[in-house]
Amino acid sequence: MEIPFEHRQSAHCETGVAANLMSHYGLDINESMAFGIGSGLFFGYLPFIRLNHLPLTTYRINTGGIMKRLTKRLGVNLSMTQFRNPAKAMDALDRKLEEGVPVGCQTGGYWLPYFPQAYRFHFNMHNIVVIGRDGDDYKISDPIFEAPVTCHRRDLVKARFAKGALAPKGKMYFVESVSSAPDLPQAVKRGIREVCRTMLKAPVSMIGVKGIRKLAQQVERWPRKFGSEKALLYLGQVIRMQEEIGTGGAGFRFIYAAFLQQAADVLATPRFAELASEMTAIGDHWRQFAVAGARNCKGRARPGDSYAAMAAILNQCADREAALYKDLLALAA
Amino acid sequence: MxxxxxxxxxxxxxxxxxxxxxxxxxxxxxxxxxxxWDPKTVALSQAWDLILKELEAINAKVAAGELSPLAWHMTRHQMEPPLLAKYARINRWRIKRHMKAGPFRRLKSDLLARYADAFGISVAELQTIPATPDLEFETHREENGNPL
Known part of the structure; x- marks a missing residue:
């Protein structure tokens, strides 16, 4: 049994699942639109949260947050359940599939057998859509893969009940109803305003534009503070968070620029398209940081790749993003 | 871009x-x-190199009779005692003890089975260390191709 479901490969799992689910119910939403309306863009340098003993840098808002905001702003009713008992969680999934309802699941990517070894780390925020079942084989639309994949029940149970930080606890969700006439322009404006406010006005120094400056300041200190070997590990972690599979390039800055282009159409305001170009340029600048950082990690640093120079790139990103969000905020008022 | x-x-x-x-x-x-993209591959390789290096270090300690194969499999599966404790439902302090060679050798079969199950491997696999870690990457490019 397989539900007819259009699988569109996406850069990021949560936005891919969101866009594909919305489209299944007739809402014309693509990935970048889902990202923008869901206010996905973010920056946080959170050294007290550790991934593999290294400080967490994040370029998107909290997991699940995009889906929550997107569905709220589009008037979509999403039913969401968690489970204690794996057997019950699988029963509930099977029942929905029998009804012909595609079901989103939060999973631990480590246990999904179709993941290439290179990406198998313990991260429990991977979203997929289950779209069919043939005995113990589940058909899955995993948005970061080119085509739908198959996963055995045994592995799916393990992935749905992965343990550790942000454990999914069998979380599954499906669309209950969609609004017949969502107010798209309003949703787009709301999405933009929330991103700008967070990025400009977050009250703590580790979040938003201030967070980028904080990271710049720390980057410059790393080699003296930790020695060169550890500093390189810290640097590598930032590059991974920024460019690793799932961000669409430059820590979601390019996806957001794609969204701003669409915002120009939806709101009939060409100025958004100009700001999209500026966002693209900022994204390119973030990529410069990644290039310089990677050269350091490889031991091939050039004269302009010092930690101070990398910090300067980050500060320039911060300055340009700050100016951009101010313009955007005024425009989306 | x-x-x-x-x-x-x-x-x-x-x-x-x-x-x-x-x-x-x-x-x-x-x-x-x-x-x-090469810069992100560099960063990703860095993370894996760290794991592979640690596996080698543990290998030596297992050969020296200090650590148990459990310690090796934990690193292989990127699990530290707190995470493995949740998967195997075994207290993290006991896990720390079982990472030593002696206590691991004396483990009863039901505990061994719980560890093996947590990693998704057999008990026989849990009790040994493969000659090379089964971490294969599908990279096709030559070393030093695509310089940064």
Whole structure:
């Protein structure tokens, strides 16, 4: 049994699942639109949260947050359940599939057998859509893969009940109803305003534009503070968070620029398209940081790749993003 | 980033392509398929190299009779005592004890089975260390190809 479901490969799992689910119910939403309306863009340098003993840098808002905001702003009713008992969680999934309802699941990517070894780390925020079942084989639309994949029940149970930080606890969700006439322009404006406010006005120094400056300041200190070997590990972690599979390039800055282009159409305001170009340029600048950082990690640093120079790139990103969000905020008022 | 500049550097996931966003000829954004980008592959390799190096170090300590194969399999599966404790439902302090060679040798079969199950391997596999870690990456490129 397989539900007819259009699988569109996406850069990021949560936005891919969101866009594909919305489209299944007739809402014309693509990935970048889902990202923008869901206010996905973010920056946080959170050294007290550790991934593999290294400080967490994040370029998107909290997991699940995009889906929550997107569905709220589009008037979509999403039913969401968690489970204690794996057997019950699988029963509930099977029942929905029998009804012909595609079901989103939060999973631990480590246990999904179709993941290439290179990406198998313990991260429990991977979203997929289950779209069919043939005995113990589940058909899955995993948005970061080119085509739908198959996963055995045994592995799916393990992935749905992965343990550790942000454990999914069998979380599954499906669309209950969609609004017949969502107010798209309003949703787009709301999405933009929330991103700008967070990025400009977050009250703590580790979040938003201030967070980028904080990271710049720390980057410059790393080699003296930790020695060169550890500093390189810290640097590598930032590059991974920024460019690793799932961000669409430059820590979601390019996806957001794609969204701003669409915002120009939806709101009939060409100025958004100009700001999209500026966002693209900022994204390119973030990529410069990644290039310089990677050269350091490889031991091939050039004269302009010092930690101070990398910090300067980050500060320039911060300055340009700050100016951009101010313009955007005024425009989306 | 412009579409023609989207990097196609094959990384550790070999033939798998991912989506990145880039500006096409008409100035509009498109979702473009990419094999990867060297700077991010460098960062990802760094993470795996760390794991492989640690596995080698544990290997030596197991051979010296200090640590148990459990310690090796924990690193192989990127699990520290708190995480493995949740998967195997065994107290983390007991796990720390079982990471030593002696206590591990004396383990009863039901505990061994719980550990093996947590990793998704057999008990026989749990009690040994493979000659080379079963961590294969589908990289097709030659060393020093695509210099940064």
């Amino acid at each position: 412009r579409k023609e500049n989207v990097p196609q550097d094959v990384g550790l996931a070999g033939p798998m392509r991912e989506v990145v966003y880039a500006v096409g000829e008409d100035g509009r954004y498109e979702a473009v398929s990419s094999y990867g």
